[in-house]
Amino acid sequence: MHISCRHLSYSYPGTGPPVFNSLDWSLEGPGFFGLFGLSGTGKTTLARLISGELSPNQGSIDKSRDIAILYTHSAERLPGWETVGTHLRSVTKASRASLLEALLRDYEMEDYLECRFSGLSMGQKNRINLARYLVQDFDLLIADEVLANVDEPTRNQILERTKLLFPQKTFLYISHNVLEVARFSQAVYVLPHGHSTGIENICKISCLDQQAGSEAHEELIRERVYTILKAASGSSGP
Amino acid sequence: MDPDKRVYIGLLIVWSALSLFLSGCTSKRNPGSIVYRLKWLYNVSAAGDIWAQESGIFRSYGLTVDIREGGPEQDAIKDLELGRAQFGVASADQVIRAVAKGARVVVLAQIFQINPLQWIYIKRNGLVVKRPQDLKGLCIGVTYGGNDEAILMSLLRQYRISPDDLKLYAVHCDLNPFWRGKVDLWPVYKNIEGIIFQEKMAKNGEQACFFDPSTAGIRFVANSLITSKKVYMERPKVVRDFTEAILEGWRGAMDPRKKSRVAEAIHRLDPDTPISIIEKQIDATRALVIPRGNRDIGAIDRRAWEQTRDILLAQGLISHRVDIRPLLAGPPP
């Protein structure tokens, strides 16, 4: 799986400065990657550009042939006219029914299949939404704050299980939780803050790629967190 | 706030709003200014009223008159009662119905001696309607609830014709059923639409004929000049002068020598009707307004009023017999 942006420029119609200005960036999968940046730096815009929801003003996005890219975010809802279970079954291929079952078991959501989506807590909604994306055909899943409302231990467990279950897939995980991205990503792409003429470069910082059962060294995590934050504030290059 | 108090305050607000609205109904006007409510829009049926205004007859009597058009939703009698008008035009059936329900109005003059509401038909295939019996087997347009219904029903009753012997068609704004020949006789005001229909038929090489119920003895009184009893009692000079001015206006409007000037005066207020048509309408109106014999324009035909009342009574349109005599007051002596 390969994606590369060449001289990518984008600005929202009617708004001020561009978000990206002749940006060159690439992503090579498989693997679990983080996308980090302070609020308003363009994480969601980059995700929507890659997924094809937005078209660049200038430049191009090159992808490997026939790759399926999915983009999901935390505000998504399931239709209210059916139960969670009915919906999940309707959007899951028969060959992936057991995968769905396994995910729901991991996410502790098996008992909520007869509920309507509106009746779930925010964290439960996040988990159901992620599960339905994971059982689709995809090569790259861009997950934008998809576990924002899930508690930390559960979140860690979900990320570890996801990496274990989908070693051949690529994930671009967008989060404001710097500790999380530093710990679980094999590399974190950091969008620097404070570019009034649009972002031209994205820093790539190698991270700890923590797997299930292993625990990264505290000192190492602290050092990566510091590097990521420094890059995000725009005070250092790659 | 106490809920009871809120209810009282709410009612007070509604009452105040209603009083404010109604205060417009009884507001005092300039004593010299008179509001005169017509029965319908400006047309030849108000020729004398328009001529009195346009030729300065009102002015010569020292009267300032504000003539206001009537219409389907305007009722001169209601305006008189609400104090919005001092004089008005209403048909006899309106007056009798109102008096039967306690309205305090008097009749000053009867403008139309013959009711202009008649039935028009196209003279083709030997169709001739001269007697009520000729109506048998024909399809007749009738405005249910309107005066033509009352007249037709009275005619049928008087001549012992069963409604089953003819076909009635409910008349609306769509005239096509008549032009297509689906309906044989169509009710019109002879001096207004009657002339327009006649012209249209003449263009098609057809001849228009009218069936006039008054020739069969049905006299249903039309437009009359009325005022409220209050104005009649309190301002007799104004009533006298106004009545005289109106009648002078009608005498002038019906004078063949003044026809073109009267037509122009009407045309100024009714620009949609061509002057040539208005002149023909004036000729037709003259035959309906000028009484036979030595009587003057505006003469009240008491027997016709009594017959109108009897028709209304027979058809249940009034609940009791109204005494006509005190109603037909004429101008104060």
Add this chain to the structure above:
Amino acid sequence: MKILERLFQFFSIYIVALGLLWAVKIVYGFSDYLIPSPLEVLQIARENGLLYVKAVLNTSAVAVAGHMIAIVLATAVGLVGRLNSWPGSLTRIAAYNLQAYPIVAVAPIIFLFFGDGLSSRLLIAAIICYFPLLLSFIGIFAEPVEEVEHFYRMTGRINWRLELAIRTFENLDKIITVIVGSGTLAMVGTIVAEFLAASQGIGYVIRKALYQSNLAKILVALFLIGLCSSLYLSLIETIGKWIKARLTGE
């Protein structure tokens, strides 16, 4: 009980309005010709009640049928009007422009082609209540529900039927409100049509009463119209609530 609540509201308003009318009559000493006495209203109700009930039921039947036609029509045209292509744009512009014409101006054309029978009444009722429905439907159908539709779009499952289902479901309350509101207009439209050119229905009864300046008959007719409208509107509300409860599983 929504029906009882609506009926109570209607009775309260009608009684208060009549009370005020009669209070004005007494205070200003108006004759029975201007404002009829309570006795006359009762007498009219007794004498003509059955006839008027039949007339108002006739009107209501036409209004309900016209309302249904309008809902189907507005849905169909709304589906075209939501499109960004030229047929959609044309439909939207036509809908906005047509709305500006008063029905009394359009009515003669309708009567010319459809005569003065049932079809004209149906059509006028449908036209009067159709525009608010159409404008709402175009708005609802054209507005994406991003949070729900996103998944279907991403996974290539989206189609117009699904889009319509999502947008309808998400705006169910708004749709029920506008259908209830247009129900009132359907009743008004039918009465206007009858008033203009029919020989049946309560609008025709009112027209005849107006010819005779008989306010008592109009008051009785208004009572029956209000009663029927209240019943119909609460019925639609109840159906709407039932549909919503079934769909949402509440």
